[in-house]
Amino acid sequence: MTRESVNKEKDVAGVKDLELVRSLFPEMVKRRRHLHRNPEVSYKEEKTSAYVASILTGLGIEVRTGVGGYGIVAVIKGKLPGKTVALRADMDALPIQDEKVCDYASEIPGVMHACGHDGHTSALLAVAEYFARRLDTLQGEIRLIFQPAEEVCPGGAVAMIQDGAIDGADVIYGVHLWTPIPVGTAASAPGPLMASTDEFFVDMKGQGGHGGMPHAAVDSVVAGAALVMQLQTIVSRSVDPLDPAVVTIGSIQGGTVQNVIAEHCVLSGTVRCFKEETRHLIRRRIEEMAEGTAKAYGTEAIIDYVMGYPPLVNHEAEVNRFFREAGNAFGLRAEVSPKIMPAEDFAYYVQQIPGCFVLVGAGNPAKGASYPHHHPKFDLDEESMLYAAGLLITLAESYLGET
Template sequence: MVKEALQALLPGMVADRRHLHRHPELSFMEKETSAFVAERLAKLGIEVTSGIGGFGLIGVLRGNMPGKTVALRADMDALPIQDEKQCQYSSQSPGVMHACGHDGHTAVLLAIAEYYSGRRAELQGEIRLIFQPAEEVCPGGAVSMIEAGALDGVDVIYGVHLWTPIPVGKAGSAPDALMASTDEFFIEIQGRGGHGGMPHKSIDSVVAGSALVLQLQSVVSRSVDPLNPAVVTIGSIQGGTAQNIIADRCRLAGTVRCFDEETRDLIRTRVRELAEGTAAAYGASASVDYMMGYPSLVNEPREFERFYGTAAFDAGLIPEVSPKIMPAEDFAYYLRKVPGCFMLVGAGNPEKGILYPHHHPKFDIDEQSMLHAAALLIAMRESYCSDDK
């Protein structure tokens, strides 16, 4: 019955998703997206609180009977990527694109709002609809939503990510850590500039920086327990202005991904020690700006078990135990406050040419995945509310 009702809502989901895909907005700039969502919720008679953390919204749908409070979350922001797809719903905003599926997440939650708004008479408890800004950029939008009371009185929270590495028709999650923490660091090496033909009169910051890049590769291989997954990536190294000038400054930028706080603290310490020590070995100095980002996303084991049974029996999906993945999600902050589960819903379909990874300029989703995501979230909510606990 749920699937049939959602099937009738699928054309609207597709239309909403394509509208948002044509009009993407970057993190902390989701003004028109927020207004679009608020207008739709208001038409459904749903209580809306807007302007949270910039452009976040909370929609509250209360049933006519007492019961539990379940929160469902969607993120709304896009990425600074030029859309290279040739289709009728390609981005109309130069250099901005929904390359991660957040347009689909928003459309799914709007469809769920419509589904339940017509069922208030039979609805028990409360549904909290969280439309969050700025998932893509630290410090993210989740913290401000929580501070504004998004989780006050909430018993459990669920979220989905439309995920192209998983084929449409399947879904994955994990009973504990699913997604990594994400931290960033910026290292500036100060040397002494000079003429390229007289290196002995200078302190070459580029040479020191290059040595540091290699040294940082030893953090995971020689400092981290090999049973604990971790990544240290140097994504940028910049220094110098001309071929015959020894650069006085060199700047490195990198990211760190792992799954437990002990490893996270260890890596932060080692990055700082190696930066300062390597620079000093070349007669230079180093300053480190280390930014702690999102924590690891850890599901509640009982809610994972609910997903595994619900996905198969109530949502018509093939459930899988997902391996840990290194991308990060600020949904992790919600799960630190209340029990819940974050689920990856298959959205890839090579037969339709939908095979590009997230954050790729040709990224797309099989829009049938939105039907699956909506069915899964509704099934999770219904299962939780039917528990005797």
């Protein structure tokens, strides 16, 4: 049997018609470039949201706007009964000045799509169009989640979940276009894929005084310096060496001039790891060390620990589906991803329902897509959107076809 006839036969059974997706590619590029020229930062995605809603409405898709902020939930119900698959894209940009020289560079000073969320949004719009045209063969429901505010905690995912975005959904898939891996490749892993991210601030409050009379003051700078060194032992001495974790002190600020003992010395840092129990261990050790060091130096530790996104933990059955099915999405090559330290609020969805998150290769030095995410010259190989859309469709149809 030829490949064409296999595809044709599959299509009769309601399985994917990726040529339809391919035909939507020029539109994907057009929309992504529109979004790229008109980026909006987290929690301010008003025009982006309106743009997405107008395209979905134009396709005759039922849309709920204002979900958890500027979020949109679009519902595509097939004519055949079945389960509900949620597919998610984030829509926000970053406060970065675009330094690219091209006709689709950002037109908004100081704001830029430097993480590829414009590509996610555009790819998911193509997925919407694909399913909207195939209601007769669609078994079940496709739930499209266009999420605001991924880049800034507490993030848009929690608000959308609280607003019912995934109520009744059986499974969820999401992708991140990813320039560190080449276009045509995609990577994921069972279990923890992306780190949790927390922030902490500690003020080692002392008592100000004359630099020449330290006995009459309590030096917060000495206490702060000691705490910086103490905190380095958490990962090396308290965390399992086989469990990756980071404690970084990103800033230390104390005092104003050379001859005054500083009353305040404030440390701030970030914590990244892959297990909830490790996260809680690190938090506890930071608090214990801050309090213990404060006691040793006679200061007071004022601690503010801010929990950010949890670790993103993929469900094994759905990652297995990715490895099994990826090749059906335009021959996408599936690889096992190492754990990565950036965080993602997609983590909250897979805490609620089964699902998996995939990094879809978008790197291509020949097209200038070689800069890291959040770089002022960041760009992606737009063909990655085709793979992303094909993969989301493939995963959704595989799931619905099985149940």
